[in-house]
Amino acid sequence: xxxxxxxxxxxxxxxxxxxxxxxxxxxxxxxxxxxxxxxxxxxxxxxxxxxxxxxxxxxxxxxxxxxxxxxxxxxxxxxxxxxxxxxxxxxxxxxxxxxxxxxxxxxxxxxxxxxxxxxxxxxxxxxxxxxxxxxxxxxxxxxxxxxxxxxxxxxxxxxxxxxxxxxxxxxxxxxxxxxxxxxxxxxxxxxxxxxxxxxxxxxxxxxxxxxxxxxxxxxxxxxxxxxxxxxxxxxxxxxxxxxxxxxxxxxxxxxxxxxxxxxxxxxxxxxxxxxxxxxxxxxxxxxxxxxxxxxxxxxxxxxxxxxxxxxxxxxxxxxxxxxxxxxxxxxxxxxxxxxxxxxxxxxxxxxxxxxxxxxxxxxxxxxxxxxxxxxxxxxxxxxxxxxxxxxxxxxxxxxxxxxxxxxxxxxxxxxxxxxxxxxxxxxxxxxxxxxxxxxxxxxxxxxxxxxxxxxxxxxxxxxxxxxxxxxxxxxxxxxxxxxxxxxxxxxxxxxxxxxxxxxxxxxxxxxxxxxxxxxxxxxxxxxxxxxxxxxxxxxxxxxxxxxxxxxxxxxxxxxxxxxxxxxxxxxxxxxxxxxxxxxxxxxxxxxxxxxxxxxxxxxxxxxxxxxxxxxxxxxxxxxxxxxxxxxxxxxxxxxxxxxxxxxxxxxxxxxxxxxxxxxxxxxxxxxxxxxxxxxxxxxxxxxxxxxxxxxxxxxxxxxxxxxxxxxxxxxxxxxxxxxxxxxxxxxxxxxxxxxxxxxxxxxxxxxxxxxxxxxxxxxxxxxxxx
Amino acid sequence: xxxxxxxxxxxxxxxxxxxxxxxxxxxxxxxxxxxxxxxxxxxxxxxxxxxxxxxxxxxxxxxxxxxxxxxxxxxxxxxxxxxxxxxxxxxxxxxxxxxxxxxxxxxxxxxxxxxxxxxxxxxxxxxxxxxxxxxxxxxxxxxxxxxxxxxxxxxxxxxxxxxxxxxxxxxxxxxxxxxxxxxxxxxxxxxxx
Numbered sequence: 022x023x024x025x026x027x028x029x030x031x032x033x034x035x036x037x038x039x040x041x042x043x044x045x046x047x048x049x050x051x052x053x054x055x056x057x058x059x060x061x062x063x064x065x066x067x068x069x070x071x072x073x074x075x076x077x078x079x080x081x082x083x084x085x086x087x088x089x090x091x092x093x094x095x096x097x098x099x100x101x102x103x104x105x106x107x108x109x110x111x112x113x114x115x116x117x118x119x120x121x122x123x124x125x126x127x128x129x130x131x132x133x134x135x136x137x138x139x140x141x142x143x144x145x146x147x148x149x150x151x152x153x154x155x156x157x158x159x160x161x162x163x164x165x166x167x168x169x170x171x172x173x174x175x176x177x178x179x180x181x182x183x184x185x186x187x188x189x190x191x192x193x194x195x196x197x198x199x200x201x202x203x204x205x206x207x208x209x210x211x212x213x214x215x216x217x218x219x220x221x222x223x224x225x226x227x228x229x230x231x232x233x234x235x236x237x238x239x240x241x242x243x244x245x246x247x248x249x250x251x252x253x254x255x256x257x258x259x260x261x262x263x264x265x266x267x268x269x270x271x272x273x274x275x276x277x278x279x280x281x282x283x284x285x286x287x288x289x290x291x292x293x294x295x296x297x298x299x300x301x302x303x304x305x306x307x308x309x310x311x312x313x314x315x316x317x318x319x320x321x322x323x324x325x326x327x328x329x330x331x332x333x334x335x336x337x338x339x340x341x342x343x344x345x346x347x348x349x350x351x352x353x354x355x356x357x358x359x360x361x362x363x364x365x366x367x368x369x370x371x372x373x374x375x376x377x378x379x380x381x382x383x384x385x386x387x388x389x390x391x392x393x394x395x396x397x398x399x400x401x402x403x404x405x406x407x408x409x410x411x412x413x414x415x416x417x418x419x420x421x422x423x424x425x426x427x428x429x430x431x432x433x434x435x436x437x438x439x440x441x442x443x444x445x446x447x448x449x450x451x452x453x454x455x456x457x458x459x460x461x462x463x464x465x466x467x468x469x470x471x472x473x474x475x476x477x478x479x480x481x482x483x484x485x486x487x488x489x490x491x492x493x494x495x496x497x498x499x500x501x502x503x504x505x506x507x508x509x510x511x512x513x514x515x516x517x518x519x520x521x522x523x524x525x526x527x528x529x530x531x532x533x534x535x536x537x538x539x540x541x542x543x544x545x546x547x548x549x550x551x552x553x554x555x556x557x558x559x560x561x562x563x564x565x566x567x568x569x570x571x572x573x574x575x576x577x578x579x580x581x582x583x584x585x586x587x588x589x590x591x592x593x594x595x596x597x598x599x600x601x602x603x604x605x606x607x608x609x610x611x612x613x614x615x616x617x618x619x620x621x622x623x624x625x626x627x628x629x630x631x632x633x634x635x636x637x638x639x640x641x642x643x644x645x646x647x648x649x650x651x652x653x654x655x656x657x658x659x660x661x662x663x664x665x666x667x668x669x670x671x672x673x674x675x676x677x678x679x680x681x682x683x684x685x686x687x688x689x690x691x692x693x694x695x696x697x698x699x700x701x702x703x704x705x706x707x708x709x710x711x712x713x714x715x716x717x718x719x720x721x722x723x724x725x726x727x728x729x730x731x732x733x734x735x736x737x738x739x740x741x742x743x744x745x746x747x748x749x750x751x752x753x754x755x756x757x758x759x760x761x762x763x764x765x766x767x768x769x770x771x772x773x774x775x776x777x778x779x780x781x782x783x784x785x786x787x788x789x790x791x
Numbered sequence: 792x793x794x795x796x797x798x799x800x801x802x803x804x805x806x807x808x809x810x811x812x813x814x815x816x817x818x819x820x821x822x823x824x825x826x827x828x829x830x831x832x833x834x835x836x837x838x839x840x841x842x843x844x845x846x847x848x849x850x851x852x853x854x855x856x857x858x859x860x861x862x863x864x865x866x867x868x869x870x871x872x873x874x875x876x877x878x879x880x881x882x883x884x885x886x887x888x889x890x891x892x893x894x895x896x897x898x899x900x901x902x903x904x905x906x907x908x909x910x911x912x913x914x915x916x917x918x919x920x921x922x923x924x925x926x927x928x929x930x931x932x933x934x935x936x937x938x939x940x941x942x943x944x945x946x947x948x949x950x951x952x953x954x955x956x957x958x959x960x961x962x963x964x965x966x967x968x969x970x971x972x973x974x975x976x977x978x979x980x981x982x983x984x
Binding site for chain 2: 084117124133138
């Protein structure tokens with residue numbers, strides 16, 4: 022970071038040199054909650070706080086705009102406070118809802134030093150850590166000073182890169198490249214595409230011929246008895262009946278040809294589109310599988326599903342229907358107009374004079390119509406959401422007798438849908454009325470001008486007029502198409518962007534280029550100063566350290582929200598630590614290949630998940646090649662065998678959303694069997710028996726004891742009885758390890774664990790009395 | 792002072808022996824609603840710029856102020872909590888008017904500190920690209936640019952007209968009345984609302 026030169030001068034006057042400054046952070050709020058700058062800096066000896074006077078800023082940059090620089094001219098002199106580090110006992114960031122306050126304990130008094138928005142949080146957290154390091158006289162590394170981690174901006178426009186790994190700025194990126202990239206998907210179908218384009222051209226050509234045949238040729242040549250025409254066809258004079266027959270045959274053939282081309286084109290479209298869609302979908306799905314678990318928790322599942330299905334359709338349909346039709350329609354419009362002007366310039370002028378108005382109407386009004394459609398869609402979604410909520414929560418609604426209130430809520434939502442529906446209908450009517458009115462006017466105009474020309478006895482004939490009206494009718498559809506194409510293009514590009522975003526997304530948790538791939542792990546686990554949070558600046562685990570030797574059982578105790586489940590997620594590397602490291606057999610888990618690591622770590626968690634498939638398939642999920650004997654043995658060990666046997670189809674019973682529903686305890690036992698069959702070196706039990714009754718728990722406990730032999734087990738439980746056989750235990754409180762030791766040691770200590778265990782014994786005893 | 796407190800009200804975790812009475816007392820305390828009024832509580836500003844509280848026979852050097860209904864009723868049911876990470880509740884102010892004028896001001900100051908949220912007065916531009924939305928707005932603190940995620944919880948509706956926006960760093964912004972914005976501005980927000 023570069024300090025403003027005014028500040029540097031100011032500091033020099035007070036005897037602080039610029040090169041002595043180790044780190045500086047900038048707060049952006051003052052005591053009166055205005056955006057004003059405060060620089061907080063550290064040297065080896067001093068804490069510097071430089072407050073700039075408030076001044077109105079041209080622009081405030083928050084979320085995502087990370088860089089800070091002061092415009093030297095306008096800043097004025099800062100008020101500088103210097104504190105010797107001996108006087109500063111401690112710095113602390115007090116988190117507010119969306120800001121932070123830097124508090125310093127100076128000379129024994131807690132002092133408000135400055136306030137800043139969440140954007141600056143990271144820098145101030147670092148400032149704190151640095152102060153601790155300076156106080157402990159530890160070495161400061163480059164990593165300690167790097168605040169920009171994970172927040173780099175485009176040098177051109179200053180926006181953050183959506184994907185920090187790719188360093189591609191969407192704003193400055195070439196839009197054409199997306200288009201070209203999508204075109205790449207159609208490359209394998211070159212031949213089919215060529216045929217398709219031929220079909221389009223043929224259709225357009227035939228469309229031009231048809232009005233000419235049915236108008237000019239039929240009326241002006243054949244029916245009007247034009248001898249020259251017969252001569253041209255090499256027919257004897259006067260044989261108009263033959264000419265008529267020939268014309269009919271030609272017209273029928275033209276129609277048949279048009280239909281045939283249409284069919285061919287439809288078949289090809291269906292073939293190419295469905296193949297490209299399938300390819301896009303599987304690519305998106307595949308990369309979703311690659312992505313880290315955080316990707317899924319950050320986004321709504323519904324949104325993801327739309328991406329997989331709708332976006333692919335949108336893109337493909339635009340490329341199949343949109344782009345070719347665009348060229349065809351441009352061609353049609355140009356060719357039609359040219360022909361019309363060649364045939365009769367005056368009438369042609371009459372035909373096209375209103376066309377721009379038509380185009381303008383649909384260009385201006387259609388977006389509003391779509392807006393109303395969107396509104397209707399959202400209202401409907403809300404109504405459906407409420408119905409869903411009510412049907413699933415019917416028990417609660419009835420239990421509290423709130424049917425009437427729900428009815429009122431329904432009525433309100435329903436009214437909204439109705440209003441939205443009315444809006445759509447009203448605007449749709451307005452739009453169509455206006456549109457068709459102009460369209461009819463256009464037709465009338467052609468007839469009026471045409472008729473006037475005929476009456477006035479110019480070289481105008483009836484057939485030509487009919488041909489013209491045919492051409493005018495044909496122009497309507499391309500015009501409407503052209504007014505839609507812009508929006509279509511944007512939507513398709515957005516969809517393509519969204520899909521490519523997933524296809525190109527770099528998983529947050531990545532395998533290292535050359536991972537360690539041991540055959541079998543021993544199962545030693547060690548956590549060293551691990552800090553982790555799902556969101557930046559909100560650590561769930563704080564400086565957690567412990568060690569479990571291979572074959573030991575570690576019990577983890579703590580109230581809900583203490584970070585127990587988060588802790589175990591780090592071991593199988595569903596997430597990476599923010600600071601510190603997780604070691605398995607003395608090697609950082611980041612060094613292992615995913616396959617090797619996850620094969621050796623199995624987890625039975627409180628959320629059980631049953632896939633669609635048979636019971637046997639569900640148990641053998643981690644090892645699909647397991648034999649029947651192994652599956653049954655695993656089920657017996659998990660106390661699941663009995664209830665499975667009682668089901669009519671036994672192990673062949675198909676489970677899944679639409680089929681037999683299992684109770685919570687049954688699901689849990691199946692997932693335990695799954696873990697037993699996986700035969701991992703490290704077993705994580707996250708409230709594995711929370712949903713089963715006490716008796717079954719005892720049975721499972723026994724089988725778990727069997728299972729625990731020769732494995733390292735991390736077991737999380739609220740019921741301390743579950744942790745009887747733990748080699749040692751840790752107590753987590755608010756993300757920190759507050760107590761650690763064997764059962765006896767903890768009881769001796771008379772701390773949280775002792776208290777909890779006393780409470781539970783008492784509670785059990787009380788229940789026994791009743 | 793710290794030591795003082797521990798003598799008066801021993802923390803259970805540090806008890807030498809398991810004391811059932813103390814446990815009962817604690818759980819009863821947890822279940823009770825304690826109201827702080829002008830009579831039983833005395834708030835004061837500390838030298839360092841924070842808020843101190845004296846209630847009954849206990850003194851707190853620094854306390855936290857939490858609104859229980861920050862959106863619908865910011866002046867009632869204000870929870871006063873201890874300053875450490877656990878933030879145990881000391882008591883609730885039922886109505887800010889129960890306190891003296893200058894104490895009310897002190898509390899309001901703390902509320903502003905904790906619930907700082909610029910109000911969006913004008914939407915100049917919202918651009919969505921690659922899953923992020925880039926906002927350019929005028930807030931009551933001036934012209935401001937920030938970035939949010941698209942979809943998810945970036946924009947949540949607090950009522951029919953009231954919206955709250957959270958950017959990627961966790962800064963929050965408020966639109967108190969959507970219909971106070973112009974049609975054109977509302978159109979820019981169509982993506983979210």
